[in-house]
Amino acid sequence: MRLKILAAAALCLMSTPSVAETVVVKAAAMVDVEKGTLVANPVITVTDGTIRSIGSGSIAMPEQATIIDLGDKIIMPGLIDMHVHLMGKATDQGYRRLVISHERAAITGVMNARTTLLAGFTTVRNVGAPSFSDVALRDAIAAGDVPGPRMFVSGPAIGITGGHCSDNNLLPEEFAIVGEGVADGPWAARTKVRRNIKYGVDLIKTCSTGGVLSKGTQVGAPQYTVEELTALTEEAHSHGRKVASHAHGAEGIINALKAGVDTIEHASFISDEGIAMAKRQGTYLSMDIYNTEYILGEGEKAGFLEESLAKERMTGATQRESFRRAHQAGVKMVMGTDAGVYPHGDNAKQLSRMVRFGMTPAEALRAATYNAADALGQQGKIGALIVGASADIIAVDGNPLDDVMLLENVPFVMKEGVVYKSE
Numbered sequence: 001m002r003l004k005i006l007a008a009a010a011l012c013l014m015s016t017p018s019v020a021e022t023v024v025v026k027a028a029a030m031v032d033v034e035k036g037t038l039v040a041n042p043v044i045t046v047t048d049g050t051i052r053s054i055g056s057g058s059i060a061m062p063e064q065a066t067i068i069d070l071g072d073k074i075i076m077p078g079l080i081d082m083h084v085h086l087m088g089k090a091t092d093q094g095y096r097r098l099v100i101s102h103e104r105a106a107i108t109g110v111m112n113a114r115t116t117l118l119a120g121f122t123t124v125r126n127v128g129a130p131s132f133s134d135v136a137l138r139d140a141i142a143a144g145d146v147p148g149p150r151m152f153v154s155g156p157a158i159g160i161t162g163g164h165c166s167d168n169n170l171l172p173e174e175f176a177i178v179g180e181g182v183a184d185g186p187w188a189a190r191t192k193v194r195r196n197i198k199y200g201v202d203l204i205k206t207c208s209t210g211g212v213l214s215k216g217t218q219v220g221a222p223q224y225t226v227e228e229l230t231a232l233t234e235e236a237h238s239h240g241r242k243v244a245s246h247a248h249g250a251e252g253i254i255n256a257l258k259a260g261v262d263t264i265e266h267a268s269f270i271s272d273e274g275i276a277m278a279k280r281q282g283t284y285l286s287m288d289i290y291n292t293e294y295i296l297g298e299g300e301k302a303g304f305l306e307e308s309l310a311k312e313r314m315t316g317a318t319q320r321e322s323f324r325r326a327h328q329a330g331v332k333m334v335m336g337t338d339a340g341v342y343p344h345g346d347n348a349k350q351l352s353r354m355v356r357f358g359m360t361p362a363e364a365l366r367a368a369t370y371n372a373a374d375a376l377g378q379q380g381k382i383g384a385l386i387v388g389a390s391a392d393i394i395a396v397d398g399n400p401l402d403d404v405m406l407l408e409n410v411p412f413v414m415k416e417g418v419v420y421k422s423e
């Protein structure tokens with residue numbers, strides 16, 4: 001009967017979230033993601049969405065507290081995906097994107113945000129979105145208007161004319177369409193950074209190489225000079241914003257590292273020099289090593305250009321080997337999936353690939369929690385179940401330190417003390 005009541009309460013909370021004054025969460029065990037160990041019989045007290053105490057066993061319960069007893073389940077902090085595109089839909093690729101208005105993309109984002117949260121991802125970093133739709137969605141979630149993960153957002157990505165992530169290369173010249181993120185030259189790049197900050201972004205996304213999904217770009221070719229990237233990064237850092245750089249090719253990765261960016265996205269063809277440089281500088285790598293399976297398996301039906309499919313065929317296997325090499329070298333890594341290229345809600349499928357290509361389960365979980373929080377500058381606030389952190393708690397049936405695939409089916413999700421899912 002208690003479980004039925006809790007499930008009914010969870011359904012109500014999904015529609016109209018409200019935080020109980022005090023909630024106590026009990027479970028069979030808790031994953032300490034920093035140490036990679038289990039803590040038996042945790043009892044977590046949550047007040048106003050924040051973890052106030054963590055005990056174990058049969059401690060005295062606060063008066064008038066709501067008790068959530070998860071029985072034999074194992075709890076851990078909510079997952080963090082460091083590379084998503086919530087306004088994107090996996091089946092809207094290639095020329096299909098041309099019929100999607102920015103307003104329609106924003107509505108799609110609302111749907112994808114809910115799906116992502118219910119999959120156990122309580123925080124995401126959205127790297128690239130049209131017309132600051134990600135800023136609007138972030139604020140709507142924070143206000144409680146719609147359910148979704150906590151969002152850190154970049155707004156429109158910044159890059160060169162005709163480049164990946166900044167321009168629209170699908171239309172011919174007579175339409176005279178220039179992407180809203182295009183900026184050529186150091187001062188133009190600084191101006192775009194200032195514009196994005198003006199409209200409320202948390203970070204800056206740029207592209208220092210071509211990409212798989214953009215028409216006419218070479219996936220490994222460098223974009224932006226070191227001078228341009230340095231100007232962009234200096235401007236962002238002067239305003240307290242971190243920089244994420246899309247970079248597949250070896251030269252573009254080194255250019256971005258020389259400029260001082262904070263994270264390298266994809267890193268498919270990273271060289272030994274790039275690996276050594278990233279390790280020395282403490283730069284995080286975010287490598288989307290699952291989505292090649294969706295692109296090559298479902299890409300034609302989803303509308304991917306044949307050009308993009310060909311580029312993925314030459315990139316996917318190399319990226320996975322680069323992931324293995326970088327991990328073995330001790331480079332700092334976070335989990336970033338590129339969700340939106342493949343279906344939202346399937347984010348956790350990448351964890352098993354991270355294990356397959358070199359990580360232990362504990363290391364994969366740390367990349368998706370503790371490390372990600374550090375890369376966001378949010379350590380102690382999210383990414384760990386510790387006193388003072390946000391009460392972002394998920395539960396699974398089994399030990400994820402033995403089998404990370406358990407996280408592909410998360411039956412319990414709490415974000416900031418609010419239960420959004422309880423099976």
